[in-house]
Amino acid sequence: MENLFLVLYNIRWQDLIDIAISSYILFRLYVLFRGTYVIRVLIGFAMLLIFGRIAGQLELIVTSYAIQGILAVAALIIIVVFRNEIRSVLQATNMKSILWGFSHKFTDTPIDSIVDSVFELSQRKDGAIIVCPGKKDLKDFIQSSIEVRGKISSELLTSIFWHGNPLHDGAVILKDDKIMAAGAILPLTKREDLPSYYGTRHRAGIGLADQADALVIIVSEERGEIVVAKGLKVINIVSREHLVDILHNHLGFDEGEPEFVRREKTRIVYAAVISFLFVTSVWFSFARSLDTVRTVDVPIEYSNRQSDIQIFSTSVNSVQLLLSGSGTLIKSIRPEQMQIKFDLSDSKLGKNTYKISKNNISLPPGIALIKSIPSVVDITLDQEISKKLPVQINWTGKLMPHLILENVILKPDIVTVTGGKLKLKDMRAVYTEPFQLNDITKTGELFKVKPLQLDKTLILKNGKGEVEISCLVGERR
């Protein structure tokens, strides 16, 4: 719930435009391809997408990868399989129609005549197959036929399927208000889930419906029953109204018919709403989901520091932020889009510990903070001073027992060091790098140069950072 509020709170105007454009594109795709199989396949891919997201959420690794693989080639599959539909849509419509026109589904097919003839054939138990094509060209599916090109009428249809007619065994192909062909041989279906009493006529009609987007009306010769096949659906017709309704859905309405106008408007509104809801949910899922995690190194910035106070040390210079968000947003974020800022106006001299919280961090919209590493930052503030300190040798090792280190002369023996007041307050000497006493093997004078060891927050104001050492070694007596 907190995430949802976070997401809603962070919605930008770009996001709203993003949703609006995507919704409109989806809506236009529906308008252009409705009535074809493209829409069904797109819906199928959308379902696949949703399943993929669910599988990802449930951490079903193989399923998730498999669905991602299918979706990766989805665009290619759609273009290859539906190249004819895409071409016909693009050829048939101009740019205006593609972008904002509505190609209303008008028909001049006399639906009543078809329904009359079908029911008459049913009554007479004359077998019949009537094919009402969709947008797909049927040339590839029909093996042979006799061209008719006669105007559709109940009489012509019933006469074609009269058992004495030589064409009565084939199918009739309709187009607009014409019977284009009769005696057409259709491909038989290979489906095994059909009732056993379906004969060759049923199998031929269902076979064409399986492969093309045509609607096929089949009248049984033995039982006189009427069946409509479309896609993989086989529908038993129970009444005249039922068949009229199915034909209207497939072929469309007569222009100006009030029922048609009402249905078209309702359908367009539904399509628009569904497109919007779908895109919004996908957008929330992709653009606003918090499923991707990334660690980003962000430098710390300090503000409102008093002029006489300096930052002498910080426990870290940058903080690792563990962020979550959608893959797209997470991948696109750049370090300069993020800031970690501390207000030093209320800080005190010495060590200040600041907890890194959401108040200190500014993130791009849609990105949520999981945690910061580290969660606190220590900042040491101090006033800069200079102090003179003696140089002292850091002796190590063991001097030979018969020798004694009587004296040592250092050049320089005092250095001036600049640094934090607190740091220098208790500092009593500047030490050299370790000097091995084992190196001293004989009496007399020994010269050596050793660098000075200095904390990185301190600056040596004079000298080269090294000291000349002159040792006087005596013999123990």
Next chain:
Amino acid sequence: MESLKNRLVLLIFILIMVTVCDAAHSAEAPVNSSNRKSPVLTVANMCEGVEDFKPTFPTIVFSADKEFVYCYSKFDPVFENTFIFHNWYKEEKLISSFKLILQVPSWGTFSRIRIRESDMGPWQVEITDPNGKVFKILSFSITE
């Protein structure tokens, strides 16, 4: 009469001189007083021992095998009985502070610490007066 006048002038001159000398003496008094109070450090050594009030084996490096480290200091002159401090530091940390008496006219005194294994590293002894004025800082190390 002339003799009386000369005697009066001489008396006035003597009085003026006494006054001037007294004023001059009074002006110098704090300096002299300060010098007199502050003893003068003449010898300051780190050493392995003290025998007959003299340092033996002065050195700046002490082996952890030794039992003690000594800090010897001699003041000459000492204008009045007073005391000084030997403050022993290991790096920045004050380990111990010894209050040592000085007596007129000159005085040698020492402090010492027992060496432990954990004492290895650089050390300093700061010799100060009761007011914290530093006479000298002696550096040394305790090694293996």
